[in-house]
Amino acid sequence: MKNxxxxxxxxxxxxxxxxxxxxxxxxxxxTEIAKTNHHDVAAWEVTFKESKPSSITAKILNNIEKNxxxxxxxxxxxxxxxxxxxxxxxxxxxxxxxxxxxTNPEQVEINVVISGSDWNENIxxxxxxxxxxxxxxxxxxxxxxxxxxxxxxDIIEDRAIIDLYIKSLGMxxxxxxxxxxxxxxxxxTINGYTPIWDEKILMNGIPYNLQxxxxxxxxxxxxxxxxTPILVNEY
Numbered sequence: 598m599k600n601x602x603x604x605x606x607x608x609x610x611x612x613x614x615x616x617x618x619x620x621x622x623x624x625x626x627x628t629e630i631a632k633t634n635h636h637d638v639a640a641w642e643v644t645f646k647e648s649k650p651s652s653i654t655a656k657i658l659n660n661i662e663k664n665x666x667x668x669x670x671x672x673x674x675x676x677x678x679x680x681x682x683x684x685x686x687x688x689x690x691x692x693x694x695x696x697x698x699x700t701n702p703e704q705v706e707i708n709v710v711i712s713g714s715d716w717n718e719n720i721x722x723x724x725x726x727x728x729x730x731x732x733x734x735x736x737x738x739x740x741x742x743x744x745x746x747x748x749x750x751d752i753i754e755d756r757a758i759i760d761l762y763i764k765s766l767g768m769x770x771x772x773x774x775x776x777x778x779x780x781x782x783x784x785x786t787i788n789g790y791t792p793i794w795d796e797k798i799l800m801n802g803i804p805y806n807l808q809x810x811x812x813x814x815x816x817x818x819x820x821x822x823x824x825t826p827i828l829v830n831e832y
Contacts (some may be wrong), residue, residue: 621694623743623825624724624792630718630765631747636758640821642712643724644829645731647739651697652771657735658695674699688720689713689816691727710830711737716745742798743822749815758821759809766791768807784811784819796826 624643631638649660661667678695690745694708709731713720732739747758763771768789775785784828787809790797797804806826822828 610788621793622725622728623741624745625721626766626793627743627745627762627823628721629827631745634761636747636761637750638716638745639710640714641716641750642710642744643716643728643740644711645736645739646706646742648704648706649737651703651705654695654707654760657707658697658705659674660697660727661693662761672708688715688723696749707735741830742824742827743820744828745831746820746822748821749819759811760808762809762823763787763789766793770803772805785812791825796824798826 624641624705628641629636659681661678662669664680667678670677670679676697676699680693682691682693690710690712692708692710692712694706694710696706696708698704711727711775714723749758762768768787768791770790772788773785774788786803789807790804790806794806797806798806808822808824808826808828810822810824810828812820812822
């Protein structure tokens, strides 16, 4: 394998003497690390989550309910509305989700997922515009979950992607979980912490905000999904 692993963090430290600023958009940094090391991004996803009073979300819910392409699902504990928009300039898909808890209907959870399978400068620009619009018009202080997926190819050796992101993001106190289920496609998950981003989750007093999942695809390839602060969807 050609040694393409030149961590982006090291490059930046040569010019700035420090890690990227905590305000660095995780999607920008995760994809830039892949690009710098000549790896294609097979998929990416950013999830925005925030709870709001039902009085504020009534108009949003009404618009989704009226859309002929929206779906409604009811469970014992909640009512969920979904609307998928695949026409964002053909660059990515946006999924709007409204969750109304039956135990606390006055507080509504709004989720928006932006996802795509291609990544380039034009898509990044469109993503930046959409993120800004969401934060100015729909969300006030959302929790944001970001992940990208890279699939193995002829030049990727085992652990190459894992080591790349561990080094580039300065991952600390790694916790590796192996999946022993025979039918599971998930091989292992590496949990850790990077000081680059402020968002973190405490487990037994230890901060975590970086996850790397390794799983087998139906194509026979191995996929590496890198996310912060945790992976919230199936991978």
